[in-house]
Amino acid sequence: xxxxxxxxxxxxxxxxxxxxxxxxxxxxxxxxxxxxxxxxxxxxxxxxxxxxxxxxxxxxxxxxxxxxxxxxxxxxxxxxxxxxxxxxxxxxxxxxxxxxxxxxxxxxxxxxxxxxxxxxxxxxxxxxxxxxxxxxxxxxxxxxxxxxxxxxxxxxxxxxxxxxxxxxxxxxxxxxxxxxxxxxxxxxxxxxxxxxxxxxxxxxxxxxxxxxxxxxxxxxxxxxxxxxxxxxxxxxxxxxxxxxxxxxxxxxxxxxxxxxxxxxxxxxxxxxxxxxxxxxxxxxxxxxxxxxxxxxxxxxxxxxxxxxxxxxxxxxxxxxxxxxxxxxxxxxxxxxxxxxxxxxxxxxxxxxxxxxxxxxxxxx
Amino acid sequence: xxxxxxxxxxxxxxxxxxxxxxxxxxxxxxxxxxxxxxxxxxxxxxxxxxxxxxxxxxxxxxxxxxxxxxxxxxxxxxxxxxxxxxxxxxxxxxxxxxxxxxxxxxxxxxxxxxxxxxxxxxxxxxxxxxxxxxxxxxxxxxxxxxxxxxxxxxxxxxxxxxxxxxxxxxxxxxxxxxxxxxxxxxxxxxxxxxxxxxxxxxxxxxxxxxxxxxxxxxxxxxxxxxxxxxxxxxxxxxxxxxxxxxxxxxxxxxxxxxxxxxxxxxxxxxxxxxxxxxxxxxxxxxxxxxxxxxxxxxxxxxxxxxxxxxxxxxxxxxxxxxxxxxxxxxxxxxxxxxxxxxxxxxxxxxxxxxxxxxxxxxxxxxxxxxxxxxxxxxxxxxxxxxxxxxxxxxxxxxxxxxxxxxxxxxxxxxxxxxxxxxxxxxxxxxxxxxxxxxxxxxxxxxxxxxxxxxxxxxxxxxxxxxxxxxxxxxxxxxxxxxxxxxxxxxxxxxxxxxxxxxxxxxxxxx
Numbered sequence: 083x084x085x086x087x088x089x090x091x092x093x094x095x096x097x098x099x100x101x102x103x104x105x106x107x108x109x110x111x112x113x114x115x116x117x118x119x120x121x122x123x124x125x126x127x128x129x130x131x132x133x134x135x136x137x138x139x140x141x142x143x144x145x146x147x148x149x150x151x152x153x154x155x156x157x158x159x160x161x162x163x164x165x166x167x168x169x170x171x172x173x174x175x176x177x178x179x180x181x182x183x184x185x186x187x188x189x190x191x192x193x194x195x196x197x198x199x200x201x202x203x204x205x206x207x208x209x210x211x212x213x214x215x216x217x218x219x220x221x222x223x224x225x226x227x228x229x230x231x232x233x234x235x236x237x238x239x240x241x242x243x244x245x246x247x248x249x250x251x252x253x254x255x256x257x258x259x260x261x262x263x264x265x266x267x268x269x270x271x272x273x274x275x276x277x278x279x280x281x282x283x284x285x286x287x288x289x290x291x292x293x294x295x296x297x298x299x300x301x302x303x304x305x306x307x308x309x310x311x312x313x314x315x316x317x318x319x320x321x322x323x324x325x326x327x328x329x330x331x332x333x334x335x336x337x338x339x340x341x342x343x344x345x346x347x348x349x350x351x352x353x354x355x356x357x358x359x360x361x362x363x364x365x366x367x368x369x370x371x372x373x374x375x376x377x378x379x380x381x382x383x384x385x386x387x388x389x390x391x392x393x394x395x396x397x398x399x400x401x402x403x404x405x406x407x408x409x410x411x412x413x414x415x416x417x418x419x420x421x422x423x424x425x426x427x428x429x430x431x432x433x434x435x436x437x438x439x440x441x442x443x444x445x446x
Numbered sequence: 447x448x449x450x451x452x453x454x455x456x457x458x459x460x461x462x463x464x465x466x467x468x469x470x471x472x473x474x475x476x477x478x479x480x481x482x483x484x485x486x487x488x489x490x491x492x493x494x495x496x497x498x499x500x501x502x503x504x505x506x507x508x509x510x511x512x513x514x515x516x517x518x519x520x521x522x523x524x525x526x527x528x529x530x531x532x533x534x535x536x537x538x539x540x541x542x543x544x545x546x547x548x549x550x551x552x553x554x555x556x557x558x559x560x561x562x563x564x565x566x567x568x569x570x571x572x573x574x575x576x577x578x579x580x581x582x583x584x585x586x587x588x589x590x591x592x593x594x595x596x597x598x599x600x601x602x603x604x605x606x607x608x609x610x611x612x613x614x615x616x617x618x619x620x621x622x623x624x625x626x627x628x629x630x631x632x633x634x635x636x637x638x639x640x641x642x643x644x645x646x647x648x649x650x651x652x653x654x655x656x657x658x659x660x661x662x663x664x665x666x667x668x669x670x671x672x673x674x675x676x677x678x679x680x681x682x683x684x685x686x687x688x689x690x691x692x693x694x695x696x697x698x699x700x701x702x703x704x705x706x707x708x709x710x711x712x713x714x715x716x717x718x719x720x721x722x723x724x725x726x727x728x729x730x731x732x733x734x735x736x737x738x739x740x741x742x743x744x745x746x747x748x749x750x751x752x753x754x755x756x757x758x759x760x761x762x763x764x765x766x767x768x769x770x771x772x773x774x775x776x777x778x779x780x781x782x783x784x785x786x787x788x789x790x791x792x793x794x795x796x797x798x799x800x801x802x803x804x805x806x807x808x809x810x811x812x813x814x815x816x817x818x819x820x821x822x823x824x825x826x827x828x829x830x831x832x833x834x835x836x837x838x839x840x841x842x843x844x845x846x847x848x849x850x851x852x853x854x855x856x857x858x859x860x861x862x863x864x865x866x867x868x869x870x871x872x873x874x875x876x877x878x879x880x881x882x883x884x885x886x887x888x889x890x891x892x893x894x895x896x897x898x899x900x901x902x903x904x905x906x907x908x909x910x911x912x913x914x915x916x917x918x919x920x921x922x923x924x925x926x927x928x929x930x931x932x933x934x935x936x937x938x939x940x941x942x943x944x945x946x947x948x949x950x951x952x953x954x955x956x
Contacts, residue, residue, distance in 0.1 A: 304823055304824060304826070305822045305823055305824055306813050306814055306818075306819070306822055306823070306824050307822060308824075309806070309809075309813045309824055310813065312799075312802075313799055313802075313810070313813075316799045316800075316801050316802065317795075317796075317799045317800070317801075319795050319796045320795075320796050320797070320798065320799050320810060322754060322775065322778065322796075323752075323754065323778065323788070323790060323796045323797070323810070323811065324778070324810045324811040324813065325753075325775050325776070325778035325779035325782060325811060326775055327774070327775035327776075328775075330775075
């Protein structure tokens, strides 16, 4: 068929070419401010995976991206573009915080699962409302999820500065959770067994992220509900014909999407910070869109893309730290270029590759 | 034939990736003739015409117009060379007036007034010359299909076309409108202009063309003098083997009443009444055919019966009991549960999901079946097993359950959909346009299966815009016009002329 690529090219070579293009352009930017791009790249790579703590941070960032990437992917299969991962994760933080602060009289084996459920439920609700508005009132989910990001931001600022504020602190954040009402960090687990693990925020939420990826795969491709979801996403008329209620399916998809984004709060609030701070979502929700695009909306791809973005985040921090002329903003430029090439311009090299492989096949 | 051909293609070759759509085509169209091109879907007719009109560039070969080699790399080149094309799906802006549509792309300057005044005078002349009257100030959306087609022809003429390519022009016309179009084409020919007619209706080829070229699998298999050929010969050339044009069937033995519609009314989203009180019945062991020009309420009727479209009035009885009010997902499910099967008119819009593997499209509507997995889970092996069985029983090729639905040919897609619905042993099969865009071999197969189902004592409601299909399959014929049943005829009493008058809303109920 015209324009179809071998699977390994589609899933492996094309993303690699995109990444190389992004790095090439980044090199020019780095060169322009008088830094040797190869040296910068070496620092970036070493900063991402070069020593044990780096691995901890890379995996910790990747965990956030897995959750937000999966959220975008699930919505995508239902034909929806959920740009509200940021807000859904933020509000989910409220759910987790309320349980962790309010119910910490309960033992850990109760309060932690309850807090995780609360995070998922709050995220689900924050996603389901735009879903409902789309399904029943025809308000486009792209518009409403963006608006819900702002609503979430305003709501959380209010909650943090007026309701949940720890009065002994000067900044808008809650008190620390009780130790039993948190998700274990790798350092804590290691300490319990008498080891010393590299210091990083890496915590058990990473396992939850892997479980979430497995759940998404099973749900989307191995259940009747997932079949309905994909049918609605691919052809709403066919879904109606098949007796599938598109409205119900859209609301369910947005709820699941919101819940997945919400689980990011488990990593960030319950695992890393162990309290809630202002704007803890830090843009992870938006990067999730690029992660899902690069991962082709498949859980395995999302995990790999999340790992890449996690490495970029961590390596970028080291880069900004080690080379004084490269500041945080320049690192964001580099990350932006990667998102641009792997996300927005994902298919730029496709025609050229397709032509190349068509010629190869013709020659063979 | 005499003189320099109006259009001559020599050695035209075109591939799309692995698909060799045109293989070294030689085609010569004489001046002042009507030349037919027939072939099954995928035979390469549309690609060839697309090359002549500049949509595709050929990999090899030359195009000559009036003996001169022309380079046609975009439609503008074709128009300049005097080639006009009327597409099967009209290329008109519905909200514009006729005049605005004709001027589109040929406005003759930044300000419209002057070009409009010139066009009015010129178009008046053309309309008088070719008996092509259309109201230039009417909005295209308000015109009927026949008039829209005349606008398309007028548009081509206005751009100076001397060679007119018509792609399946009669698909949307009543027999009377078809006659009118053919009269126009004949007049055109008598004035020395040239027509290329692409169609799959062999009757039309015999009625109007001077010569006919048959294509099969991307190649020209024959070019014949129309006067010296026959439907049977053309069909055989198209398919490459002998085909049965008439369905062999016994007289129907109608049994108990299965479906009864009483005064069905439907109002669409724009507030237009699409069904204005439809009543009829279908019995076990009979095929009731609904004829009519597309857009007279047939789509709304079958979708209401299948549970999809809500009713503004009336009721549907299945085996004597009223069904759930249609218009919801639940109604569709409950219709299926009662073993009312529905083969939708448009398989790509509704009947399957183009991006799904065949095994996923093969369970559309039945994804809750207990044998397809346990509890909430769907077992891919179970869907594969079912799909293999359907593909075997309904000769779907290639037999690849994992192949994307979109990569099957139209006929094989349709066999998959039909197989899926018949497989559930329905009491009533509602089937819309069962052979639209389906090749002759598959048409034969599909017709056979419908008759077999009837003979097994099932009720079938067949909606088709192909009069031939209705006439060869139906035991009883209803004609729909403007949301009403315009007439009912037993098959034996029906002839094409009378049906045509009913379809055009001219004759009252018989």
